[in-house]
Amino acid sequence: MTPFEYSSPASLNEALGLLGASWSDAVVLAGGTDLISLMKDGVFSTKRVVNVKDIKDLGGIHKTGHGLRIGSTVTFDELASSPLVRGEYPALHEAALGIASPQIRNMGTVGGDLCQRPRCWYYRGGYGLFAMKDGKSLVPNGENKYHAIFGGGPAYFVSASSLGPALVALGATIKLASSSGSRTVEAAKFFVTPSDENAREIDLKPNELVTEILVPSASGVKNATYEIRQREAIDWPLAAASVALHMKGSSVDKASIVLGHVAPTPWEASQAAAGLAGKTISEDTASQAAEAAVAGAQPLSQNGYKVQLAKVAVKRALLAAAGKAHTAHHA
Amino acid sequence: MPDTTTPNYHWPPMADRRVIGKSHSRLDGIQKASGAAKYNSDIKPDGMLFGAILSCPHAHARVTSIDTSGAEKIPGVTAVRVIMGPGKEVQWGGAEVASVSATSEEAANDAVKAIKVEYEELPFLVREDDIGKAGNRAKAAGEQVTGDPDKAFQEAAYTNEGDYGIPVITHCCLESHGGMVAWDGDKVTYWPSTQNVSGIGGDLGRAINVSAANIHVHQDHIGGGFGSKFPADLWGVEAAQLSKQSGGKPVKIFLDRKTELLIAGNRPSAFGHIKVSADKDGKITAWESKTWSTGGLAGGGLSADLFPYVYRKVPNRRINHTAVSTNTGSARAWRAPNHEQASYLTCSAIEDLAAKMKMDPLDVFLKNADLTMREEAYTSQLKKAAELADWKKNWHQRGDSGSGPVKRGLGIGVGTWGGAGHASQCQATIHPDGSVEVELGSQDLGTGTRTIIAMVAAETLGLPVSAINVKIGDSTYPPSGASGGSTTVGGVSSSTRKATVNALDKLLAAVAPSLGTTPDKLEAVDRRIVVKGDTSKSLTWEAACRKLGTNKISEAGENNPRTAPREGLNTGGVAGVQIADVSVDTETGIVKMNRLIAVHDCGLVINPKTAESQIFGACIMSVCSALFEERVADQQIGRVLNPDMEFYKLAGIMDIGEIIVHLDISPENDKRGVVGLGEPPAIPGDAAIGNAVANAIGVRVPQLPVTADRVLAALASKGGNA
Secondary structure: OOOOEEEOOOOHHHHHHHOOOOOOOOEEEOOOOOHHHHHHOOOOOOOEEEEOOOOHHHOOEEEOOOEEEEEOOOEHHHHHHOHHHHHHOHHHHHHHHOOOOHHHHHHOEHHHHHHOOOOOHHHHHHHOOOOEEOOEEOOOOOOOOOOOOOOOOOOOOOOOOOOHHHHHHOOOEEEEEEOOEEEEEEHHHHEOOOOOOOOOOEOOOOOOEEEEEEEEOOOOEEEEEEEEOOOOOOOOOOEEEEEEEEEEOOEEEEEEEEEEOOOOOOEEOHHHHHOOOOOOOOHHHHHHHHHHHOOOOOOOOOOOHHHHHHHHHHHHHHHHHOOOOOOOOOO | OOOOOOOOOOOOOHHHOOOOOOOOOOOOHHHHHHOOOOOOOOOOOOOOEEEEEEEOOOOOEEEEEEEOHHHHOOOOEEEEEEOOOOOOEEOOOOOEEEEEEEOOHHHHHHHHHHOEEEEEEOOOOOOOOOHHHOHHHEEEOOOEEEOOHHHHHHHOOEEEEEEEEEOOEEOOOOOOOEEEEEEEOOEEEEEEOOOOOOOHHHHHHHHHOOOHHHEEEEOOOOOOOOOOOOOOHHHHHHHHHHHHHOOOOOEEEEOOHHHHHHHOOEEOOEEEEEEEEEOOOOOEEEEEEEEEEOOOOOOOOOOHHHOOOOOOOOOEEEEEEEEEOOOOOOOOOOOOOOHHHHHHHHHHHHHHHHHHHOOOHHHHHHHOHHHOOOHHHHHHHHHHHHHHHOHHHHOOOOOOOOOOOEEEEEEEEEEEEOOOOOOEEEEEEEOOOOOEEEEOEOOOOOOOHHHHHHHHHHHHHOOOHHHEEEEOOEOOOOEEOOOOOOOHHHHHHHHHHHHHHHHHHHHHHHHOHHHOOOHHHEEEEOOEEEEOOEEEEEEEHHHHHHOOOOOOEEEEEEEOOOOHHHHOOEOOOEEEEEEEEEEEEOOOOEEEEEEEEEEEOOEOOOOHHHHHHHHHHHHHHHHHHHHOOOOOEEOOOOEEOOOOOOOOOOOOHHHOOEEEEEEOOOHHHHOOOEOOOOOHHHOHHHHHHHHHHHHHHOOOOOEOOOOHHHHHHHHHHHOOOO
């Protein structure tokens, strides 16, 4: 690990003053479950690490007039244990529980989940975000069973965020602060597919910090997350889906379907969601929506199976949200 | 008249045993569970230096230049050594190129990064799953033909052909490979993580030109070996040389997880096309296999001799095996070397044949038991496992016809192993104060060796297990074999039995006069020396030992594998049968273990609890390899992509399911003596799980691990769902 300066400010302003114009000047540390391994593996280095866990204002989950405010340093365990989250936002609750290692749940934070880097083994092996060698991506002819089935490259990695799909489905916004002020971004727009390999997968500048996540009230909004993992133990999902159903009586008024771990960002299946308007959720309508959700998939040589998994995740998430499955259990 | 000149070493009759055969918790269990047990990777004496290895990032390359000046300038660095100088060819990724030692781990790692190496990259092969792409790296062994396979296939009522494969997997020892070495003057002290306490000093000595007599080896605990930790290895040698160059200070090198997965050993792959036939009654008549595997650069790994596995006596056979040389880390013995692969390929082929015949595979395995070397053992174990699985009720023809996406299935796997005791010497000492020591240059691999040594001594001396001070893990103790091949329990139990019988005989001779009798009339029972048949005449153990005055008794005992068979204390040859019960979600391809039922014999069982623990552990390893583990390498760049615990997947507690163990303890097995059990239960699980998946979903998933992509591909090839 390259030597770096470590600071642990107690206030947000102090923290923001310590951030820099580029990631190589300074980076934010919260749970450290991703950053530390990036630095130890030599994939990333920086001059200053700013620990934000001591900043009180960044913690806590509470109700606001419009919904829920989740501080960026709230841990997955706090999120999963919160009755406010469990009652109204099962999609978030299940996504947090899907992070199957208690150690990660105890350390990892909501902000860190949104800002973590992809798990692509070429990226982690030092080949950069686009897995390039001699001007060519290694992914299409390489080992791509865990890679994206949407997007069509050159970003073939999948977003590692566990909470992203649920936050997008629930219409959350993300609040960012910098020493020159703050701004709010829709979760759906926070995640971006980078166009060059030095860019980030999120709309966050090096001098900005995620301070809180605002989730609108989901009272009456049926929502669920369904993950498919190879292991029940700690594992990255092969595919996941989060859904939110705004109901009008027993039929869907407006739906949101967001896939996880199948694209460089949480992947909104807008047409599939639109197709549910006016329908009740049944095995048939859920299957149709699932089919529509993967319509544009462009699988690679080894990941065609993820199309099927994405489909199943959507169908099961819809049925779970509608209360047609026992619970949205993790496969 | 009993022969009083030859001590009676025989195991006491089953009914008379007070300690042996009763479950005993391991002596170091609390220490290990609490963290009090210190492994050599834990120790950090004052002044210790941290060693680190620079690994080659390329699969195949020639070093053209190496510049260590940057490393030497880093504060705290005490020595820098070039292992692969200019002109040297590196044959696999992760191979050692240079080493450093420093006063801190950070300085050592920084120094490794500061070494500048230039390579000329050379052609490489890192994958062998498609033998068509192996070119001249594939070397076929001669074809072996027995009987007339062509005629037998022609006349067969049923023939099935199938393709099967298992990838390379690694050992994943929780404690990585390595050790600490202090080389001060002509004296070397070595704290390795090893399966070979008595022998590893000599191995290091040969490499550094120091006589074994001047090398002291010490290890209290080892965090997993599974067959991969016998030699001193290059990193042991480098730690010694770095220590010498650093003025004799101890240097510790333990591999980081990435290097551990790349170069510290692995299990060879196995792929094959297998054709097997039967007559109309399901009797197997012919076998033909074309298999290949890689064990790294040397090819190696499997051999044709393993096929067909267990069902050795198939009358007509044609066997071809090809070794593929790859630019990947070398294979090492992996808990029952090559047997898992042979079991998987053979049992899968038999199960597929049974499915083709629409016969119950249990019946097929049973009716062909005469083709094995232990017909009675396999027959009874198959029946016992079937009973525990409630096979007749739960088994169905291939393809669960139940409704819903989740399909359930059962499958069988079989295994065999040797496990006779290795050469072992034990020194048993009875002190005048009544304390007892037994010393062996052995090691407790996590199997419970320490505990069974104490149990054997306690049984012999009529003492509680807690009264025995077991001393192992040091090269100053009498030599005892390396722990490999499930040979330890037979070896150490026999040498300990003999040493303690010899010591007790001396004690009885010393105290007989004071009890007014002769030694042959005495026995040691319940902390007393008593006259047989007359409990009124006795001495407490302590009182008896006081009769020794100032002279302790110290007696040796030896297990010699050449004479052991006629002595009857230990032997080899075991069978094992496992039945897996799985559920497969046919929409996602995710397999869930319900139960793994393991029936094994291992002769006389000294400690049922630790024996069962061996089976539990082995079954967990089988779940890992059948469902999760595979080394993934990219032929474009010659790199292993998952040398980590993230994408090199092992089962977690929720993935394992229920494990049901049945140890085949019986008077017939008991009279065979002690037989090792470490490896055999690791064999049948891969096959059993693969067969259970096929039974559940109605189609063979040819290659392990049975991951979602492979299950869905198999279902698609079949057309539609189960």
